[in-house]
Amino acid sequence: GPADESDAPAGRTFAPPSARRLARELGVDIAAVDGSGPGGRVDEADVRAHAEGDADSVGGTDDAGAGSADAPEPKPAPTDVGSGNRTSAVSKRGS
Amino acid sequence: MVVGDIATGTEVLVIGAGPGGYVAAIRAAQEGLDTTLVEKDAYGGVCLNRGCIPSKALITGSGLAHEAGNAEFMGVHADPAVDLGKMVEWKDGVVDRLTGGVEKLCKANGVNLVEGTASFVDEHTVRVAHGGEGQGSESIEFEHAIVATGSRPIQIPGLEFEAEHVWTSADALDADVVPDRLGIVGGGYIGMELATTYAKLGADVTVVEMLDDILDPYEDDVKRIVRKRAEELGVEFRFGEGASGWSEGGDGGYLLHAETEAGEESTYGVDKILVAVGRRPVTDGLDLENAGIETDDRGFIETDDRTRTAVEHVHAVGDVAGEPMLAHAASKEGIVAAEVIAGEPAAMDQRAIPAAVFTDPEIGTVGMTEGEAEADGFDPVVGEMPFNASGRAMTTGHTEGFVRIVADEETEFVLGGQIVGPEASELIAEIALAVEMGATLEDVAATVHTHPTLAEAVMEAAENARGQAIHTLNR
Amino acid sequence: MVVGDIATGTEVLVIGAGPGGYVAAIRAAQEGLDTTLVEKDAYGGVCLNRGCIPSKALITGSGLAHEAGNAEFMGVHADPAVDLGKMVEWKDGVVDRLTGGVEKLCKANGVNLVEGTASFVDEHTVRVAHGGEGQGSESIEFEHAIVATGSRPIQIPGLEFEAEHVWTSADALDADVVPDRLGIVGGGYIGMELATTYAKLGADVTVVEMLDDILDPYEDDVKRIVRKRAEELGVEFRFGEGASGWSEGGDGGYLLHAETEAGEESTYGVDKILVAVGRRPVTDGLDLENAGIETDDRGFIETDDRTRTAVEHVHAVGDVAGEPMLAHAASKEGIVAAEVIAGEPAAMDQRAIPAAVFTDPEIGTVGMTEGEAEADGFDPVVGEMPFNASGRAMTTGHTEGFVRIVADEETEFVLGGQIVGPEASELIAEIALAVEMGATLEDVAATVHTHPTLAEAVMEAAENARGQAIHTLNR
């Protein structure tokens, strides 16, 4: 994945605080999570996907990434905001 | 290319060197495109010459004098005198440095500068009439054009700007004497910034506003704080009255006439009248129709999310392309226009454009209010931190206002924020980044904020929304 | 529980009500834990009573007077007089409101407050000695404890604080007369904040510093700007000299003695001497050994990333647990301690703790410098925006300094930032959020920033790092 090409040095994983905390809650080593964001940034959905992948695979390999097809349905992951139909404020211009 | 040369062709032609146009031109040149920028008046446009920058300079000067004159409570005794002429001179120096900088930056990036008034000849040609007699004109062919001609103040019948005592905002920023009595028509952000400035400079200010409150687009509790403070500064408000004209006052001054919808007339004794009721796009003389471009019924040029007009290779950015008529929106659109022309995947895709009002206290907003979030189908949760609970605010003597943060309840994604209070214009930047990044309330709350700062209030508001505020009681 | 009651037991016992302890106690109570907070002196600790808050109040007051007295260039003429006694009174009022607020917030959240001095009896018991005669003591059993006993100023042999003219920072914040000549020992942030304050209040300030520059942990170009400005304010620096004592001056004042490493002695005529050479942890009388806890060779309690000491159910937070000795670090640790005790997945996992110095101009930093990023194995790219190219800075009359942003070249992840200039303490919040979020330079550059604001400089620095700055030349 993109994370492999662009891993930052010093073993640092780039992830927001919410994802880091979720990783601790789920017992996930965040350094082992494949990030789907730019530069391999890890978000909460990535952490959940990793956790589900781990639970699914005996021995807990960390190659079950976000796209793992036969992983159990994760809790609805906040990949986009809510149920609202979010539009850019600017696209309304000129009307 | 030297001004006056006959330019035969350019890849990108930009018309207007305001914050929309000059930023577009610089970015286009950075993208390696041969770029020509035409300006008929002054580099930097309204913003640098008679808008954002001059107003903020006078707000600083009048604010400092007022603050120092009212600081006995903290043991500072001063009785400041303001020389408005000198303040305006300082302001002019700031403007000169900035507009000179814009010109230099354009040149350093390789933008061809042409002085003159552009008008479309056809879809791929403009004629530029050089200012002054016998300066002639030149034709420029272009592959792509960016129209960035900006806006000018709306005039009210009966209050034409020809009269010396009827001011545009530009006049108000160039006065060298503080009028004893200043009538301001319009309680929008320009009217309110200048009402605050002149009240602090010692004028008796009366604001006449057709609506029943100031600062129309803002929420009631935001408006209230700014209005109350303006009243404390001595500003009188006349709501529900439309200004209709003026007459001689007999005392050497004038009478500002206003009437309610029901037809009741009032007059207010004034020495100057500032008309600040909005701005309209500048497209006259551009001969847009020669390029096949139409304007909407308010005169704005319609564009898509790539800043393209109906004629694909002609873009429009900034005030001439409609709301929000703000300098940073113009610049963002300018960057997008240049990048789209260069074939980059740019778009006006940002979630939110922040806005600030530099009243006392300031307002800073970005993204959605609670009501807008609801209307958009979110289930919003809101957190607040009043500045009167902020240690930093107390140590500055400015504790009016609050930070409010709006998020989606389920996902905690930050949707917007409203700040009224000290440095609101600066503090909103963090919430803007949170909105753009898809940060959650937890992300903002978990980010360590320096103590003691006003920015801590953003963190506290996020904690408050999660029922975890330390320095306020949670709802 | 009422003060003076015999408390037999509590789930969480917090010792010390500074920004580490009171925040820990409130969060523990919010987590539903039965929580008891013991404080021997004043709610809010050093920070609220004689640190962050009082210093920032005097910085505001002296800054306003100085600024108003030096604003002729913008047409403001004032000759402010400062009544330091009155300023300190105002500061005391601010402190009272804040410490009263802390007490109220603790109670509102259900924290049991106990006044007195705590010391460990064993791993699960403290004794609290109540102040005043005949007040007796009580024992409190606890399941978990959080030690938040803070720090006190380091004393220099020969410059003991017993002498009335030898000041701690607390004394400098409580003076009612400005000394004609103030000697300051130590050019760290506390020394420099107070040097600036007293120079603006009119004292002749001499700073004696053992090292060869001020503000040891900062980069050279950051230091230089602050040092130069302090010199403009009249502050004299004596680097490479260690203060060794004082003697009577003959003129009613004193001589501050200092010597170089080579043994050369100098004396400086002063009226007061402020010693600000660092702070050391407060653990005396705590009888930590009764709980099985040791301190390191500097006296600090060692903790892990969950704020736990070697004795798992005893946590330590704030200054007593070591660097960074900052209020917001203490509060963050307090929150983590409370949440860890409550079984939450909290940890000191933040990427960066911002820091500010409230000199003129201010400094705000977060995360890595370029050098630190290199040392950490990153290939850093750096972008800068000088405030003298910022429109907003010009309109405030404060154009010293710059924003610097540090990122990883390949991934563009923001690693840190250094700001020196107006409102640096506030502006750093946005970079802190960027660092925590894993934002890239592009994310910061693409976020629309309000014009005209100082925060735009953060965006410009990010653009500069990408070779795309509009308002500066790209490197």
Ligand SMILES: Cc1cc2nc3c(=O)[nH]c(=O)nc-3n(C[C@H](O)[C@H](O)[C@H](O)COP(=O)(O)OP(=O)(O)OC[C@H]3O[C@@H](n4cnc5c(N)ncnc54)[C@H](O)[C@@H]3O)c2cc1C
């Ligand atoms: C008093 C005041 C205060 C303001 N304060 C703020 C603020 O604090 N923050 C903020 O974001 N916004 C503020 N604004 C609004 C801001 O000034 C505008 O949004 C901004 O200037 C729009 O930029 P622009 O590039 O679209 O157009 P403009 O700045 O209007 O520039 C257009 C340029 O095009 C030139 N031009 C026009 N026609 C032609 C032609 N045919 N040929 C050649 N050149 C032409 C003009 O001479 C002008 O230089 C303020 C406005 C005012 C009046």
Ligand SMILES: Cc1cc2nc3c(=O)[nH]c(=O)nc-3n(C[C@H](O)[C@H](O)[C@H](O)COP(=O)(O)OP(=O)(O)OC[C@H]3O[C@@H](n4cnc5c(N)ncnc54)[C@H](O)[C@@H]3O)c2cc1C
């Ligand atoms: C002049 C000055 C300016 C400063 N400015 C800043 C700034 O701008 N920003 C910043 O972040 N930091 C600043 N600091 C540092 C900041 O004050 C400390 O980092 C912060 O107060 C540490 O908090 P704490 O909770 O660890 O301890 P403290 O605030 O020291 O509180 C410890 C508390 O524990 C109590 N206590 C001690 N022993 C016992 C006991 N045995 N029983 C009961 N109670 C006990 C004490 O009475 C005290 O109230 C400044 C410090 C100084 C001196």
